[in-house]
Amino acid sequence: MAQKLIDVDAMIAALDSERRAKNLSWRQIAKSAGVSPSTLTRMQQGKSPDVNTFTALSRWLNIPAEKFYMDKLRPIQGTQDPMAVVSTLLRGHKKMNPKALAALQELVNAAFKLSKELK
Numbered sequence: 001m002a003q004k005l006i007d008v009d010a011m012i013a014a015l016d017s018e019r020r021a022k023n024l025s026w027r028q029i030a031k032s033a034g035v036s037p038s039t040l041t042r043m044q045q046g047k048s049p050d051v052n053t054f055t056a057l058s059r060w061l062n063i064p065a066e067k068f069y070m071d072k073l074r075p076i077q078g079t080q081d082p083m084a085v086v087s088t089l090l091r092g093h094k095k096m097n098p099k100a101l102a103a104l105q106e107l108v109n110a111a112f113k114l115s116k117e118l119k
Contacts, residue, residue: 006048007070014061014068015040020102021109033060 019029030037035053043049049057058065096104 005070006054007068008043008046008048010070011049011054011057011061011068012040012043014063015057017105017109018061020105029060033057 015029018024019026024032026040027037030040033056035049035056039049039053048054054065054068058068
């Protein structure tokens with residue numbers, strides 16, 4: 001059986017997407033989820049959360065924890081939250097104007113929200 005690891009980047013991307021959509025600060029997310037702000041900072045630096053933090057954040061996001069698992073060698077294909085993937089790709093584009101990035105994320109958020117409503 002393959003060892004499962006947490007895809008911290010995907011979780012941070014999902015948190016950032018929710019943060020932007022709800023116009024929250026990272027501190028507000030931490031308080032609402034019941035975790036420390038410094039833990040979110042460490043996660044943004046690539047550190048894995050402990051199991052309690054991971055569970056709290058998965059619940060806060062309302063995304064099943066297994067969506068943030070990856071194989072030791074490669075991410076599990078087809079199971080990542082699409083919004084988290086899009087957000088990660090957009091944030092990784094360092095040369096993009098921050099206002100343009102925010103506008104694209106809002107557009108993508110709106111499209112995903114609409115697609116959920118139409119189901």
